Amino acid sequence: MSASASSDLDAACAAFAEQERIPGLAAGIVQEGRLVHVTALGVADREAGRRVEAGTAFRIASMTKNMTALAILSLRDRGKLQLDAPLEQYVPQFAAVKPATRDSAPVTLRHLLTHTAGFVTDDPWGDRVLGMSSAELDRVIATGHLFARPPGLAFEYSNLGYALLGRVLTNVSGEPYQAYMRRTFLEPLGMVGTTFDAPAAAKGDYAWGYRLDGDVWSRERIEPDGEVGAMGGLATTVPDYARYVSFLLDAWPARDDPETGPARRSSIREMVLWHAPPFVADPLPGARTPQPSAYGYGLTHSSDALLGMRIHHAGGLPGYGSHVLMLPERGWGVFAFGNRTYAPMSRLTLQIAEMLHEASPPLPVAPPSPALVRAIDAVVAAYASGRIEGGDRPFAVNFLLDTPARLRDAELASLRARLGEGRLERIEPVHALAGRFVLACAKGRLNGTIALSPEADSGIQKLILSPAGAD
Structure with missing residues (x-):
């Protein structure tokens, strides 16, 4: 990447952080399997004046979901579970849950993966219960008002659905969700600075989360690791997350090469298919007209008229906002972390992707057969x-x-x-x-x-x- 392109990207990040009043920001660009650019600016700790560095850890919230989804597929690929099996087959407690209607289909793992289980959208609640214990999750299953509508009818974003996928992973793998994820993905990919234990991460180079009420800043409490970390518990760094993005992008193009990663390339490509009803997102201020999109398994796929296949997912927690955007046909990945409550990082990643597109030559046309x-x-x-x-x-x-x-x-x-x-x-x-x-x-x-x-x-x-x- 040229010095002038790097400078332009850093300037765009700085302008965005100032406009959105984000104390600290870290962003990375992956190209053809390498981290080619890092932007780190602002403060990780306002009180101490500690600066954000490339290795500063941020919580990435719901960006955890695609790793959870891939873990489910990894067990499916090994013949350990079936996506269309009833949830109660893997979480026996769910057998006692009263269905939404007498004629409702059973909730399946595929429903959970695609946010079509009929559960209510639960971001405000889910963002504050990451430390939920196993017994507390059991009480939600046993006594909660789970259904907003019958399964399979509509897309409605559910943190509870992904929390239940974490329980599935625990029960089927025979080890705690976090241990399975560490052994299956984090360690093989060399993500040594990534953890579900945010309180432990906070003892090192960690971006504290902040909220802004009017002109008054306050530090958000750290939501601890718990039973439902599968829905949004990861804390990671730019170099670590670049390894994960590179691993995902390596699934394209389909080819005859041996498998080398912790999950099949075909399963990664399967994740980004339109598995849920399509939608058109609300337009971002100053952005192009939104393109048709649909949820896959832990990732959203947009058919972008300018950028081509655009794969993305946001994350938000009290104190944090994050977003990842991948362009598989280009081999590019862009991601950004910020330490202000629900910082709208998707605006920045899309802007960066458009800048990269503008500065790059057209894609070569494949030779005809x-x-x-x-x-x-x-x-x-x-x-x-x-x-x-x-x-x-x-x-x-x-x-x-x-x-x-x-x-x-x-x-x-x-x-x-x-x-x-x-x-x-x-x-x-x-x-x-x-x-x-x-x-x-x-x-x-x-x-x-x-x-x-x-x-x-x-x-x-x-x-x-x-x-x-x-x-």
Whole structure:
């Protein structure tokens, strides 16, 4: 990263911290598996004047959830549990919970992972009960008013749901949730400065959390580690979290390489699929129009018109705000931590991602598959001759049944009369069996969209031709 780009990023972080009145801020940028930039500014301890450093630990709250989700998938991959099994199979106490309605489906692990269990959104409550004991969680299960609606009907963000996933991990793995997470993820990834025990972390280089009421600052109490840490208990540092983000991003692209991480690459990619009903988020002040999004397992996936696949999750606790944003198609990860109550760090990570996009060259286009090249060459030859049939044209069985040759020939004649002779300018693969292409013609351009059949000898099953700029 150039000195000028680094300076611009630091300036953006400083301006954001001043605007949002955040005492201390730490941010990191991961690119192609490396931490390439760190911003650390402000104070970790207002009273002592201690500065934020790259290794200062912050609580990241609900950003813990995607690690919890991945831990569930790791047990699923080992055949230890099933996502669509009733929760009571792994948490027997839940069998006594009265269903939302008599015809409700049982709550499953998949419901918990996707926030579709029907539980009420519970951020204010959940943010203050991280130290809940096992007995207290049992009382919530036994006597709580759990359901806002039947399971499976709608997305409603639930800390309790992820707390119950922590209990599942404890019961199925045979060791406490925190111990399983430390052994399975933190230690293999070298995250030596990451812990669920915030009081212990506070004895070292730790960012104390603050709230601002009017113009009066006060230090938030430290919520201790407890039975429900799976919903938001982690405290981590920029170098440590960069290792985790690099591990997640290494799941792209899909490939034949041996697995090297603590969870399968395919399971990480599975996490970011749209598993819950889609939504459009409220617009951020001064930001672009929000893009369609949906929750996966512990991560949100937005189809961003500018940035492409945007994977993200926020965290908020009394005293803290955090956000991670990943662009798997680019290999980039951006994350930011702040030590003010519910600091809106998602505004900063999106701004940084857009800055990186603006300063970077376009993504290279993947080469087309031989089957796609052969099919498009056949279309180019058909355009030149004015006849859809002839030579070795790779057509699927449906192609000339769906649109007879005489109609295809008439279309080619009309396009050629309008545009003149043409030559292939470029191919833009969507994947190995579909793509777009452009013919540069004497009097304009011809756009094509093509899809091949899923056979050993793939043939053209769909072909759309249109002059550039046509309706």
